[in-house]
Amino acid sequence: MDITPKAPIQTQVDTDLARRFPPRFLWGAATASYQIEGAVHEDGRGSSIWDDFSATPGKVFEGHTGEVAADHYHRVEEDTDLMVRLGLSAYRFSIAWPRIVPEGRGAINPAGLDFYDRLVDTLLEKGIQPFATLYHWDLPSPLERAGGWLNRETAYAFADYTEIVARRLGDRVASWITLNEPWCSAYLGYGIGVHAPGRTDRQGAIDAAHHLLLGHGLAVPRLRAQVPAGTPVGITLIVNPVYGADERAETARDVKLAHAFSNAWFLDPIYRGSYPEGFFEAMALNPPPIQEGDLEIISAPLDFLGVNNYSRTLIRGAQEQPLADSCQAVAPIPNACYTDMGWEIYPHGLRDLLVNVARDYPVGNIYVTENGAAFPDTWDGGETINDPRRVSYLRSYLTACAEALEQGVPLRGYFVWSLMDNFEWAEGYAKRFGIVYVDYSTQRRIIKESGYWYAELLNAFNNNN
Numbered sequence: 001m002d003i004t005p006k007a008p009i010q011t012q013v014d015t016d017l018a019r020r021f022p023p024r025f026l027w028g029a030a031t032a033s034y035q036i037e038g039a040v041h042e043d044g045r046g047s048s049i050w051d052d053f054s055a056t057p058g059k060v061f062e063g064h065t066g067e068v069a070a071d072h073y074h075r076v077e078e079d080t081d082l083m084v085r086l087g088l089s090a091y092r093f094s095i096a097w098p099r100i101v102p103e104g105r106g107a108i109n110p111a112g113l114d115f116y117d118r119l120v121d122t123l124l125e126k127g128i129q130p131f132a133t134l135y136h137w138d139l140p141s142p143l144e145r146a147g148g149w150l151n152r153e154t155a156y157a158f159a160d161y162t163e164i165v166a167r168r169l170g171d172r173v174a175s176w177i178t179l180n181e182p183w184c185s186a187y188l189g190y191g192i193g194v195h196a197p198g199r200t201d202r203q204g205a206i207d208a209a210h211h212l213l214l215g216h217g218l219a220v221p222r223l224r225a226q227v228p229a230g231t232p233v234g235i236t237l238i239v240n241p242v243y244g245a246d247e248r249a250e251t252a253r254d255v256k257l258a259h260a261f262s263n264a265w266f267l268d269p270i271y272r273g274s275y276p277e278g279f280f281e282a283m284a285l286n287p288p289p290i291q292e293g294d295l296e297i298i299s300a301p302l303d304f305l306g307v308n309n310y311s312r313t314l315i316r317g318a319q320e321q322p323l324a325d326s327c328q329a330v331a332p333i334p335n336a337c338y339t340d341m342g343w344e345i346y347p348h349g350l351r352d353l354l355v356n357v358a359r360d361y362p363v364g365n366i367y368v369t370e371n372g373a374a375f376p377d378t379w380d381g382g383e384t385i386n387d388p389r390r391v392s393y394l395r396s397y398l399t400a401c402a403e404a405l406e407q408g409v410p411l412r413g414y415f416v417w418s419l420m421d422n423f424e425w426a427e428g429y430a431k432r433f434g435i436v437y438v439d440y441s442t443q444r445r446i447i448k449e450s451g452y453w454y455a456e457l458l459n460a461f462n463n464n465n
């Protein structure tokens with residue numbers, strides 16, 4: 001009889017969880033330039049629409065800005081050491097366009113390229129694969145003054161910027177992501193104005209989305225021309241699984257509308273070369289200014305899809321058909337649990353969306369490029385921070401990933417959002433997503449319980465492989 005004391009049951013469970021992931025599965029954490037770097041006036045960086053938006057009274061919680069953020073720009077050594085301590089095999093970060101081409105087009109800022117060059121080299125020295133996102137929302141301000149993503153020219157400027165970065169870093173970046181969540185840039189930024197640049201024009205959202213997609217499609221061949229053959233290139237989309245709250249026909253109808261608005265609006269042009277049938281009519285808007293050949297460019301073949309998922313949408317159909325972006329998600333759900341963002345915790349949604357996307361679209365490989373939770377973490381000055389709800393959230397969503405893998409989904413990696421607490425857009429620093437706590441008054445990093453949990457899971461995984 002084996003009398004060896006077993007690890008506490010929970011650790012045993014997590015060791016079992018680690019065993020459900022295949023060899024070479026990539027374990028990472030994700031961040032974004034404007035949310036962590038700070039140093040917004042340093043080394044030739046130009047202004048971005050998020051500098052302008054956060055400086056505009058009333059746009060961001062208590063007027064918070066990314067001027068200092070988590071000061072990552074000055075802490076690359078310390079923060080990459082944190083990644084080693086957590087046992088990450090990959091790190092997803094974004095490159096600030098305003099550091100590379102301060103005016104958006106034209107003159108290149110060598111110090112900006114030098115910063116990311118050093119970051120990539122440091123990651124490689126420490127055995128961490130660099131996953132670079134080229135655009136995570138910090139559009140150079142001069143381009144916005146010329147119309148931003150409403151202006152087709154911005155798509156071409158993005159492709160030029162992409163080539164500049166790829167020429168310098170292409171030999172060492174492991175995988176490339178063109179855009180992070182163009183849905184957010186278009187709808188939150190140009191449609192309803194809760195994100196930069198704060199425009200409120202639903203037709204503008206449709207037009208901006210098209211130019212973001214065009215920028216993506218123009219950038220893919222420019223990227224591939226600068227990087228070693230076989231370097232994976234993809235895009236990251238927010239994918240929100242939509243469920244019906246009942247069996248009524250109106251609900252089934254509105255679930256379809258909400259899926260088109262939340263997901264197919266971008267998945268279809270990229271992977272099917274056309275916008276969803278009837279989508280613009282369902283928005284009561286005009287199609288965007290599509291030019292001959294655009295959809296061909298937009299549907300450039302990719303090597304992977306990056307999926308960001310945090311929650312789900314539950315719909316109860318209305319009597320009258322609503323606009324696709326006004327299908328009412330149901331009121332708080334009895335017995336549901338929510339994060340500090342008010343997002344329902346529903347891990348089955350991640351499993352279901354991974355299975356459905358892999359079935360419905362020729363995505364090749366998939367990475368979960370963001371998943372995580374905000375909770376009101378507090379620090380008493382001690383050595384760590386208890387965040388059991390985040391541990392529970394991560395365990396349940398990673399179990400969903402394991403279930404998707406067991407159903408044959410080609411899931412190749414997972415990036416927790418986020419490596420560290422950071423500037424949470426319109427919520428400023430009021431929302432904490434990190435598995436590492438940041439005390440902004442001192443910039444001290446304190447690994448949370450969830451960080452130690454993640455490190456143990458990754459260690460168990462490495463011991464199995």
Ligand SMILES: OC[C@@H]1[C@@H](O)[C@H](O)[C@@H](O)c2[nH]c(CCc3ccccc3)c[n+]21
Pocket residue numbers: 032035180181184238308310370417424425433
């Ligand atoms: O809100 C947490 C993270 C952001 O910090 C990331 O920058 C962004 O990629 C990201 N996307 C989502 C889901 C869409 C969303 C973003 C921001 C606000 C509300 C919803 C959640 N997150």
